[in-house]
Amino acid sequence: MAQPPTTQLALEVRDLSRTFGVRKALDKVNFELPQGAFLSIFGPNGAGKTTMLKVLSTLTGASKGSAKVVGLDVVQDAVELRNRIGFISHNPLLYPDLTAQENLEFFADLYCIDEAPDRIHELLTAVELDHRRLDAVRTFSRGMIQRLSIARSLLHKPDVIFLDEPYSGLDPHAMDILDSLIAQVRDQHTFVMISHDLTKGLELCSHALILAKGKVVLFAEKEAIDPDVFSATYRQTVGMGVS
Amino acid sequence: MRVAEQGIKQRKFLGLTGNAWTLLMLGVGAILTTADFILAFFYTPVVYGAGVGGSKMIGGVVVSQQLLFSQKIFYFHVPVAIGSFLVFTFAAAYAVLFLVRKDSNYDIRSRTGMEVTLLLVMLTLITGDIWTRFEWGVWWAFGEPRLTTYAIMALLVVAYFVLRAAVSDDERRATYGAVFCIIAWIDAPISFVITRMIPTSIHPVVLRAGGGLTGSQLLAFLLGLFGMMFTSWAIYQLRLREEFAKVRIDALKEALEG
Amino acid sequence: MAKISSSRQFKAILRKDIVMEMRTGEMLTSMGLYAVLVLIVYGVALSQAGSSFDVQRIAAGLLWLAILFTSMLGLNRSLVHEKDQGCLDALLLSPVDRPIIFFAKATGNLIFLSIVEVLILPLFYFLFLSGKPMGGPFWLIALPLIVGSVGIAGVGTLLATMSVNTTGKDFILAVLFIPVMFPLLFSVVAATSAILISDPIAGITFADAFWKSLALGAGYDVIMVLAAFGLYEFIIGA
Numbered sequence: 001m002a003q004p005p006t007t008q009l010a011l012e013v014r015d016l017s018r019t020f021g022v023r024k025a026l027d028k029v030n031f032e033l034p035q036g037a038f039l040s041i042f043g044p045n046g047a048g049k050t051t052m053l054k055v056l057s058t059l060t061g062a063s064k065g066s067a068k069v070v071g072l073d074v075v076q077d078a079v080e081l082r083n084r085i086g087f088i089s090h091n092p093l094l095y096p097d098l099t100a101q102e103n104l105e106f107f108a109d110l111y112c113i114d115e116a117p118d119r120i121h122e123l124l125t126a127v128e129l130d131h132r133r134l135d136a137v138r139t140f141s142r143g144m145i146q147r148l149s150i151a152r153s154l155l156h157k158p159d160v161i162f163l164d165e166p167y168s169g170l171d172p173h174a175m176d177i178l179d180s181l182i183a184q185v186r187d188q189h190t191f192v193m194i195s196h197d198l199t200k201g202l203e204l205c206s207h208a209l210i211l212a213k214g215k216v217v218l219f220a221e222k223e224a225i226d227p228d229v230f231s232a233t234y235r236q237t238v239g240m241g242v243s
Numbered sequence: 244m245r246v247a248e249q250g251i252k253q254r255k256f257l258g259l260t261g262n263a264w265t266l267l268m269l270g271v272g273a274i275l276t277t278a279d280f281i282l283a284f285f286y287t288p289v290v291y292g293a294g295v296g297g298s299k300m301i302g303g304v305v306v307s308q309q310l311l312f313s314q315k316i317f318y319f320h321v322p323v324a325i326g327s328f329l330v331f332t333f334a335a336a337y338a339v340l341f342l343v344r345k346d347s348n349y350d351i352r353s354r355t356g357m358e359v360t361l362l363l364v365m366l367t368l369i370t371g372d373i374w375t376r377f378e379w380g381v382w383w384a385f386g387e388p389r390l391t392t393y394a395i396m397a398l399l400v401v402a403y404f405v406l407r408a409a410v411s412d413d414e415r416r417a418t419y420g421a422v423f424c425i426i427a428w429i430d431a432p433i434s435f436v437i438t439r440m441i442p443t444s445i446h447p448v449v450l451r452a453g454g455g456l457t458g459s460q461l462l463a464f465l466l467g468l469f470g471m472m473f474t475s476w477a478i479y480q481l482r483l484r485e486e487f488a489k490v491r492i493d494a495l496k497e498a499l500e501g
Numbered sequence: 502m503a504k505i506s507s508s509r510q511f512k513a514i515l516r517k518d519i520v521m522e523m524r525t526g527e528m529l530t531s532m533g534l535y536a537v538l539v540l541i542v543y544g545v546a547l548s549q550a551g552s553s554f555d556v557q558r559i560a561a562g563l564l565w566l567a568i569l570f571t572s573m574l575g576l577n578r579s580l581v582h583e584k585d586q587g588c589l590d591a592l593l594l595s596p597v598d599r600p601i602i603f604f605a606k607a608t609g610n611l612i613f614l615s616i617v618e619v620l621i622l623p624l625f626y627f628l629f630l631s632g633k634p635m636g637g638p639f640w641l642i643a644l645p646l647i648v649g650s651v652g653i654a655g656v657g658t659l660l661a662t663m664s665v666n667t668t669g670k671d672f673i674l675a676v677l678f679i680p681v682m683f684p685l686l687f688s689v690v691a692a693t694s695a696i697l698i699s700d701p702i703a704g705i706t707f708a709d710a711f712w713k714s715l716a717l718g719a720g721y722d723v724i725m726v727l728a729a730f731g732l733y734e735f736i737i738g739a
Contacts, residue, residue, distance in 0.1 A: 020414045021347040022494040059593055060738065063345070082596040083505075091587030097521050109513030110595040112505050152591075342735050398680035405676050409667035419663050422732045423677065426659070429728050430681050437684040437717050441691045 010035045010160055010190035011056065015065035018051055018214075025051040027214040028065065033207060035070075035159075038191040040201035043211035044238045049194045050164065052211065056192065057085055057162050070159045070190075083111065086153035086189075089164040092145045093152065096138035100129055100148055103137060104155065111156040123151040127181065143174030150181050163193040167200060198234055202227070212237045265484075269477035275470030320370035322467040324393065326475055327363035328431065330356055331396075335428035338421035350417040351486050353424060354407070359479045361400045363471075367393050388438035395434050399427035510597045514605035521582065522613065532575045532617045539567040540621070540628060547629075556629050561693035564625055565649065565686060571621075572614050572653045573678055576661040577671055579610055584665050589737075599734035603658060607726075611654035618646055630697065637696040637707050645696075648718040649689040655726030656681060663736055685725075688718035 011033035018026040026048045033039050041049050054060045056069055058078040067074045072081040087093070094103050101120065108116035124130040127147040137145065146166070153161060167175055182191070182204070195201040202208065208225060210217040210233065217237050218230075334356030341349035371390055406423055410416040522528050543563055547556055556563075583589040592602060622642070657678060664674035691714035695707055 020345075020417075022490060022497050023413065024497075057594060059590065061345075079505075079596050079598070082594060085594070087591070087594050089587060089590070091590070093587050093591040095517065095521065095582070095588060097524050098517070102517075102520070106513055106517050107591070107595070109509050110592070110597055112509055112596075342732075395680050395683045402676045402680055406663070406667070406673060409669055409673050411668065415666065418735055419666075422659075422663070422736050425732060426656075426681060426725075426728060429724065430684065433721055433724065434684040434687075437687055437721070440717060441688060441714050 008035065009033065009068070010037060010070055011039070011192070012068040012071075013056075013065075014067070016052075016055065016062055016067050017064040018048075018055060018060070019063050024214045026055070026062075029211075029214070029216050031209060031216065031219045033190065033192075035190055036187065037206045038186070038204055039193065039207045039209060040205035041192065041194045041209045041211060042196075042198065042201060042234055042237075043217075046213075047211040047237075048214040049211055051214075053162050053164055053192065053194060057087055058082055083156060084159045086156070086158035086161040087164070088146075088149055088153050088161065088166050090166065090168045092137075092149050094137050094145060094148060097136060099134050099136055100124065100140075101133040103148065104152060107152050107155055113156055119155060123154060126184070127151045141174075142170060143177055146170060146174055146178055147181065150178070154185065158189065160190045160192065163191065163195075165194055165196060167195065167197060198231065202230070210234060210237055262484075265477050265480040268473045268480070272470050272472070272474030272477055275466050276474060277470075316370050316374045318463050318467045319471075320367065320374055321464070322471045323363050323366045323370060324389075325468065326471050327360055327367050327396070329472075330363060330475060330479070331360045331400075331428055331431065334360055335424050338424040338428075341417060341421045342425075347413075347417060350421065351490070352483065353421060355479060355483050355486055357400060357403055357424060358482060359475055361397075361404070362478070363475060364393060364397045364400055368397055388435070391438050392431070392435045396427075396431050399430060403427060505596055507598065507601055511601050511605050514592075514597075514602065515609055518579065518605070518609040519612070522609075528575050528578045528613055529616060531578070532571050532613065533620055535574055536567050536571045536617060536621045537624070539570065540624060543567075544628065557633055557698055560625075560629055560697045561690045563629070564621075564693065565690050567621060567625070568614075568618060568649070569653070569679075569682065569686065571617055572610075572650075572657060573671070573674055575613055575617070576610060576653075576657045576678075577665060577674055579606065579613070579658075580661050580665040581670075593738065599737050600730060602737060603730055603733040606662075607654045607658040610658055611650055614650050614654060618650065622646075635696060636694075636698045637711060639696065641711070642693060642696050644715055645689040645692040645718065648692075648715060648722060649685060652685040652718070652722045652725060653682065655722070656685075656729050659729035659733055659736070662733070681725075685718055685721045688714045688721065692718065 009032050011031070013029055013031050016026055016029040017024065029048075029052065041052065043049050051060070055062050055074060056067055058074050058081055061075055069081055070084055072084070074081060095106070098106065101124070104120045104123065105116065108120060113119055121130070124133050127150060129144060129147055129151070132140070132144070137148065140148065166178060170178065191204075193201065193204070202222070202225075205222055207219070207221050208230070209219045218233055334353050337349045337353035337356060340346075341353055368390075371393055375387065375390060403420060403423055407416050407420045410419055547554070550556070583592070593599075626639075660677045660681065661674055664670050664677060667673045692711050695711035695714065
């Protein structure tokens with residue numbers, strides 16, 4: 001596909017479904033997200049949030065419908081798309097026996113980044129880990145690992161960053177660091193975050209999405225949301241947890 | 244409330260529904276196999292025209308009654324052996340279809356095919372073992388290429404089911420199963436070729452040096468082949484129906500929860 | 502956007518696996534120790550066989566048995582790393598072609614297996630074969646070792662990637678691995694036997710036994726490794 005990517009929408013999801021056998025992980029999901037936005041996805045366990053993120057980040061395919069991230073189709077333009085997306089998870093996605101620098105060098109090679117040493121140095125300084133760059137990751141604290149993880153995801157200057165419950169397991173100090181790091185790069189990227197923390201998710205977002213049993217229960221911009229109504233809907237949906 | 248209509252639809256083929264065909268096939272298969280049995284043991288002339296009863300000199304070699312009897316197993320052993328690989332191919336083809344289309348129906352068909360394959364491979368091993376017992380007086384012979392290949396094939400098919408049982412995620416289970424089915428399907432003929440072509444010290448490969456099959460022998464053989472094929476097909480269809488019924492029940496459960 | 506270079510990615514993954522192994526030494530020490538233990542058990546098994554027992558006849562089988570079980574140990578470990586920290590996802594999220602992951606992992610496994618073989622072989626020779634006449638030039642044993650190792654690494658990487666995602670990982674790998682490896686094992690044991698046994702079956706020349714078996718093993722490698730390569734991308738994303 002030789003079309004240049006559109007500059008308007010970060011996410012364009014149309015009738016996205018993912019079924020296997022009789023189980024529907026995603027059921028006709030529809031929404032659009034403009035660039036530079038911050039989307040928080042909420043929902044009970046098994047609602048399809050992780051599946052949604054996996055489809056959008058090209059880790060799995062869709063059964064029906066389509067999804068486009070920054071104008072690139074997640075199935076057909078997957079390889080090109082992977083250059084433009086970043087992923088931060090509750091898993092560190094780092095190799096514990098390698099040093100911080102080696103970890104970043106590895107990922108820099110995977111993404112074929114030009115002038116890697118400079119970029120790595122730049123990022124290590126930004127997350128304040130430059131002084132520990134020659135230490136093995138297994139010696140890092142949870143907060144430091146999360147910081148390095150962010151550095152890893154920003155190496156290739158992605159347009160969209162996916163976050164899969166990034167705050168889980170973090171102590172308050174680490175949470176603050178994560179907050180400030182996100183704030184630093186907030187305006188240069190689009191974010192899509194799954195979170196179980198309602199307050200945090202609402203605080204950071206510009207758009208909110210509630211999923212339950214693979215279907216969209218609510219999708220709205222933050223200004224349009226009445227916090228009480230939202231809380232009630234959320235509690236009601238979470239109560240509908242899939243067994 | 245919509246129930247997922249999956250699996251075999253009630254189509255009519257040559258005036259009979261799917262169910263009717265299955266029963267017909269089962270019946271025909273049973274009749275053919277029985278006919279084969281009777282023919283093989285009572286009417287077919289034995290190899291080299293030797294009579295049954297006592298020993299005889301044939302071509303300078305003493306042939307005993309045991310040896311002649313073992314030849315009868317041939318009418319069952321070879322058909323099930325051929326059949327097991329045919330059904331295996333069938334299952335592997337569905338595995339390929341599943342990997343390409345990602346439709347869980349193909350996975351169900353592939354797995355059911357593997358179940359029938361397992362049955363046939365077991366029968367092949369049993370009849371092959373009986374043959375070995377009568378021919379060489381031992382229950383097993385490691386160097387014998389046929390036996391070893393079928394044993395490996397049995398292990399491959401069992402491994403397929405062990406693998407499936409060990410994966411917790413549905414889609415992953417189907418994907419891994421399909422991939423292993425294909426690998427196993429490629430491995431089996433290679434195994435056959437290699438064990439035949441590499442000389443071993445235990446038993447030299449005994450090639451049946453006996454021209455073609457005479458009329459009634461051929462008939463017995465063909466009866467066995469077709470009888471087994473029809474019966475296998477019927478078993479496959481019955482089992483498939485059972486699986487699709489389970490799928491419909493699952494779909495109903497899902498719909499009720501919503 | 503940066504230009505994607507497959508060789509840069511391949512080298513990165515391979516280098517990472519080697520560096521990690523050099524740093525922890527986990528895989529090599531466990532594989533090496535396991536192999537030595539197997540040889541010791543052989544010694545015990547043969548100690549009651551009597552001095553007239555010709556261990557040469559089964560030497561090839563014993564050697565390959567040791568290699569086979571040692572390799573199964575190594576294969577699983579090479580993939581447990583990725584799964585532990587969720588790193589496999591990180592690999593899949595990056596613009597790396599799935600076949601490259603396969604080649605890099607398989608090459609890494611091949612290198613580690615070769616290192617262990619280089620260690621076992623002299624030990625095996627000194628323990629069981631010293632002073633005995635051979636059926637062929639000993640250095641030729643490198644050939645079946647290569648053919649066998651390539652097959653083990655290639656197909657083993659595919660199977661281990663599956664087994665590491667199951668409950669009962671090592672057991673599952675063994676159940677899958679041994680039947681699939683059987684034809685390869687059969688041919689390399691035959692080829693190795695041709696070298697190690699000084700009086701083979703009557704009527705079969707060394708050349709016939711050795712080269713024929715080797716060719717069949719190589720045939721297995723070509724077909725099965727190609728199949729493993731083709732099927733890998735289906736399981737890595739599952």
